[in-house]
Amino acid sequence: MxxxxxxxxxxxxxxxxxxxxxxxxxxxxxxxxxxxxxxxxxxxxxxxxxxxxxxxxxxxxxxxxxxxxxxxxxxxxxxxxxxxxxxxxxxxxxxxxxxxxxxxxxxxxxxxxxxxxxxxxxxxxxxxxxxxxxxxxxxxxxxxxxxxxxxxxxxxxxxxxxxxxxxxxxxxxxxxxxxxxxxxxxxxxxxxxxxxxxxxxxxxxxxxxxxxxxxxxxxxxxxxxxxxxxxxxxxxxxxxxxxxLYNKDYAKVALAEKQMLNNLHKPFAGVDAMAKTAGMSPTKLKAIFKSVFGFSMLQYHKEKNLLFARQLVQRSPVQVKIVAAIAGYKTVNKFSAAYKKRFGVLPTEDRRTVVDGAY
Known part of the structure; x- marks a missing residue:
């Protein structure tokens, strides 16, 4: 060497x-x-x-x-x-x-x-x-x-x-x-x-x-x-x-995550599209991604997406319906349901808590 x-x-x-x-x-x-x-x-x-x-x-x-x-x-x-x-x-x-x-x-x-x-x-x-x-x-x-x-x-x-x-x-x-x-x-x-x-x-x-x-x-x-x-x-x-795993596999998964994070405001692109970006088969990418990040690719996108949306709720004056649209949800009801399931409160309740000075 x-x-x-x-x-x-x-x-x-x-x-x-x-x-x-x-x-x-x-x-x-x-x-x-x-x-x-x-x-x-x-x-x-x-x-x-x-x-x-x-x-x-x-x-x-x-x-x-x-x-x-x-x-x-x-x-x-x-x-x-x-x-x-x-x-x-x-x-x-x-x-x-x-x-x-x-x-x-x-x-x-x-x-x-x-x-x-x-x-x-x-x-x-x-x-x-x-x-x-x-x-x-x-x-x-x-x-x-x-x-x-x-x-x-x-x-x-x-x-x-x-x-x-x-x-x-x-x-x-x-x-x-x-x-x-x-x-x-x-x-x-x-x-x-x-x-x-x-x-x-x-x-x-x-x-x-x-x-x-x-x-x-x-x-x-x-x-x-x-x-x-x-x-x-x-x-x-x-x-x-x-x-x-092989080092090349880690690099490809990092590239797939980068692509996902750059498009959190859009619907999940799908495993096939992400695999094409990473340059590996969909089956292999799914397995390696779950091993590295602990989530499936769709679950990871949803988790990051909701964390991103929660910060918009807590740190910006943007209306909840607009936050829902930015986060890629077609309706406020679907966004609110996903939000409450993840964080235990509705987005309107979360914002009210921040405004009242609890955070």
């Missing part, structure tokens, strides 16, 4: 076109290498003393903090505002060790146009992903969005030494899942109070006088997040009997 010439690779791929977006690659063998590979981008500035990487270029503005909280436990926190549609790709140098698992959660905001006069609503998206060593993950970021995402990196050894499980059998299941085969899982929202947690972590990073001034706070906080992740993941049964 030949070592990856990272500077040469960057010169050939950085901000090249990739599936309709501009490519932003980084190395993911370890958190240290991830930070170093991003610091080597020709558009970034690296302050090693503060463990801070920053950039302000024609494609995106961003700041990354990185910290080692304990042996085998790191956090890399990034605040980002894309100026162009970007796809961030986790890559690997095959000649180097890759023994870190990455648990990532993101809190992003974007402005959704409500009409042709310029009125818009600010909507928020929270997601969580988990991927194993040597899994090549593609993440899409869209022009006009702003937000933060957090990569929590940990080793199998850290899990064995620090995580407490409810039973020996549960611990064995977790360790069985943490093997060296590829694996990528996505949850719409599995991190408790993700927005509050995001603010707390970011404030702590900014307030540290030196990068090593408060490692225990990070160690305790990340420990809680990882522990809760495993509890929630065991509850939905997705870690059991998980089958690893």
């Amino acid at each position: 030949q070592a990856l010439d990272w500077p040469l690779f960057l010169s050939e791929t950085l901000f090249s076109r990739f599936d309709g977006s501009y490519e932003l690659p980084y190395l993911s063998n370890s958190p240290q290498l991830m930070a170093e590979s991003i610091a080597q981008l020709p558009v970034t500035e690296h302050n090693r003393l503060r463990q801070l990487i920053s950039t302000n270029n024609q494609f995106f503005k961003g700041v990354m903090h990185y910290r080692q909280a304990a042996e085998g436990l790191w956090i890399l926190a990034t605040e980002m505002a894309p100026e162009k549609d970007l796809v961030s790709r986790a890559l690997y140098d095959a000649t180097l060790t890759a023994d870190y698992y990455f648990l990532s959660f993101a809190v992003f905001e974007y402005r959704f146009p409500l009409d042709e006069t310029g009125n818009a609503a600010t909507l928020r998206s929270t997601t969580c992903t988990f991927y194993k060593p040597r899994t090549e993950v593609a993440t899409f970021f869209y022009t006009g969005s702003t937000g933060r995402f957090y990569n929590i990196a940990f080793t199998r050894n850290w899990v064995e030494q620090h995580l407490v499980f409810s039973s020996t059998a549960e611990k064995e299941k977790a360790l069985q899942f943490l093997n060296n085969e590829t694996g990528f899982l996505n949850w719409i929202d599995i991190v408790p109070a993700a927005e509050t947690l995001s603010t707390a972590i970011w404030q702590q990073l900014q307030s540290d006088e030196t990068p090593d001034s408060n490692p225990q706070w990070f160690a305790d906080t990340l420990h809680q997040v990882i522990g809760h992740f495993f509890q929630a993941a065991f509850a939905d049964k997705r870690l059991e009997n998980y089958s690893s």
